[in-house]
Amino acid sequence: MIFADVVIVPCEDYLQEHVDEALAKVLEPIGGLSFVKPGMKVAIKANLVSFMKPQSAATTHPALLCSLVKMLINLGAEVTVGDSPGGLYNKLFVGKVYSATGVYAVEELGGKLNWNFEQSEEHNDNALIAKDFLYTAYLKDFDAVIDFCKLKTHGMMAYSGAAKNLFGVIPGTVKPEYHFRYPNVMDFANMIVDLDEFVKPVLSIIDGVVGMEGNGPTMGTPRQIGIIGASLSPHKLDLAAAYIIGLRRENVPTLQAAYERGLIPASVKDMSINVDIDNFVIEDFKRIENYNSIIFKNELPGVLGKAFGGIVNKALCSVPVVSNATCIGCAKCEQICPAKAIHLRNNRPKIDRSQCIHCFCCQEFCPKGALSVKRPIIARILNK
Numbered sequence: 001m002i003f004a005d006v007v008i009v010p011c012e013d014y015l016q017e018h019v020d021e022a023l024a025k026v027l028e029p030i031g032g033l034s035f036v037k038p039g040m041k042v043a044i045k046a047n048l049v050s051f052m053k054p055q056s057a058a059t060t061h062p063a064l065l066c067s068l069v070k071m072l073i074n075l076g077a078e079v080t081v082g083d084s085p086g087g088l089y090n091k092l093f094v095g096k097v098y099s100a101t102g103v104y105a106v107e108e109l110g111g112k113l114n115w116n117f118e119q120s121e122e123h124n125d126n127a128l129i130a131k132d133f134l135y136t137a138y139l140k141d142f143d144a145v146i147d148f149c150k151l152k153t154h155g156m157m158a159y160s161g162a163a164k165n166l167f168g169v170i171p172g173t174v175k176p177e178y179h180f181r182y183p184n185v186m187d188f189a190n191m192i193v194d195l196d197e198f199v200k201p202v203l204s205i206i207d208g209v210v211g212m213e214g215n216g217p218t219m220g221t222p223r224q225i226g227i228i229g230a231s232l233s234p235h236k237l238d239l240a241a242a243y244i245i246g247l248r249r250e251n252v253p254t255l256q257a258a259y260e261r262g263l264i265p266a267s268v269k270d271m272s273i274n275v276d277i278d279n280f281v282i283e284d285f286k287r288i289e290n291y292n293s294i295i296f297k298n299e300l301p302g303v304l305g306k307a308f309g310g311i312v313n314k315a316l317c318s319v320p321v322v323s324n325a326t327c328i329g330c331a332k333c334e335q336i337c338p339a340k341a342i343h344l345r346n347n348r349p350k351i352d353r354s355q356c357i358h359c360f361c362c363q364e365f366c367p368k369g370a371l372s373v374k375r376p377i378i379a380r381i382l383n384k
């Protein structure tokens, strides 16, 4: 029987016995794994964003993945863990990501890792934005997909959780192209919600034992949050998890897009949650404040309104900034920038602001964390 929209349980560390206990508890009030039938093929879409060790708090922790794999195998399922990280979508590249993130551990328990790197072209008539898209084809071989994400800040989307995790069904090499195709943050958010609706995960789980604050989603700081959350809806789970780190629906583009489609209520207070969520809120969580421009791009009517919105948006929009002291001149940002807005001069990146589409791919994939998101002073003043 299902008796909560979202379930949150405390979990203080990644000791396997603690994680096993917490995961069993978090699944029970939403019907557990009752959908699993013997012989069923289940894919776990983890967040394996890059070559990051578990302690960096950028990826779904392997202890949690092991715990879920064990539970599913005990129920007779065939289980595969996969993701398409940023970068090449092939055996060599993704294999290195599997190594760094510690997910080979699932093989010792009878789980598999995905080695099918085919891509398929999909069409979704029901999509608002992403009607035609390239897809990581392995997911089509499964009876059910579980979305197992990580709780993090995000340069472009303010927050990364269950909805954003499913952007990982787009092959890594073409992800930058999607940023270029949908430079408006709400279009990008709607594209992600389209993907969520297409994949339709049967279950979404968030690893918030240790999340990431600050310069997320890859170069932020690990922060003890001490929770695992679960829901049948990725968006409801995000509404609750974002609230814990101080974000509301209107601060997170994917939540706003989900709300406009009637997928979530206006507020976390309108959902049934098994705990008093206010007891889990972290007041001083370091967020990336990069979301107020959404209002200007979407709410001003008419041609003049749009033009004015564009000017205001430009003045308020956060920008990537380089720390020359931390930069090693590797040129990765120049290679990844979908707008070709970055060029190295004297071994340091120079950003052409007129070309920048504020996707923050450079910030996400700089291996040294030399790029961060900066909010213009005027935006900070207006927000006060």
Ligand code: SF4
Binding pocket: 322, 326, 327, 328, 329, 330, 331, 332, 333, 334, 348, 349, 365, 366, 367, 368, 369, 370, 371
């Ligand atoms: S990716 Fe980072 S370290 Fe490399 S050149 Fe760009 S800013 Fe510098």
Ligand code: SF4
Binding pocket: 320, 336, 337, 338, 339, 340, 341, 342, 351, 355, 356, 357, 358, 359, 360, 361, 362, 363
């Ligand atoms: S400079 Fe950075 S934020 Fe701007 S378009 Fe290029 S990758 Fe995206």
